[in-house]
Amino acid sequence: MSDTVVTLSKRPATVKNTYEINLRANENLTPLQTRKVPEFQSYFDILWKELDNNETK
Template sequence: MADRVIVLSNRPAKVKSEHKIELTLDVKRTPLTSRKAPEFRNYFNMIWKELDIHV
């Protein structure tokens, strides 16, 4: 998990938003332990909506 995530728009890409990722963990931060942080789901859902992917 990154410390910040930058969401880009479609081409030509422009910065759509920037998110500073702050997770509360009692253990060493790894990709697997980050998923257990209470804030992870909120970040995931918010960023996924911003990607606005139409499949």
């Protein structure tokens, strides 16, 4: 699990956005358990929406 996620554009890659991830997950949780933390879904939706964005260049 990461504290920061960086999204890139299509080739040639440039940094599109940087996201600081602040989950209130207990460090004793496994990654699968952390997916059930409420904030996880918000990050998941934001990141997948950006990754699904079809850029035209």
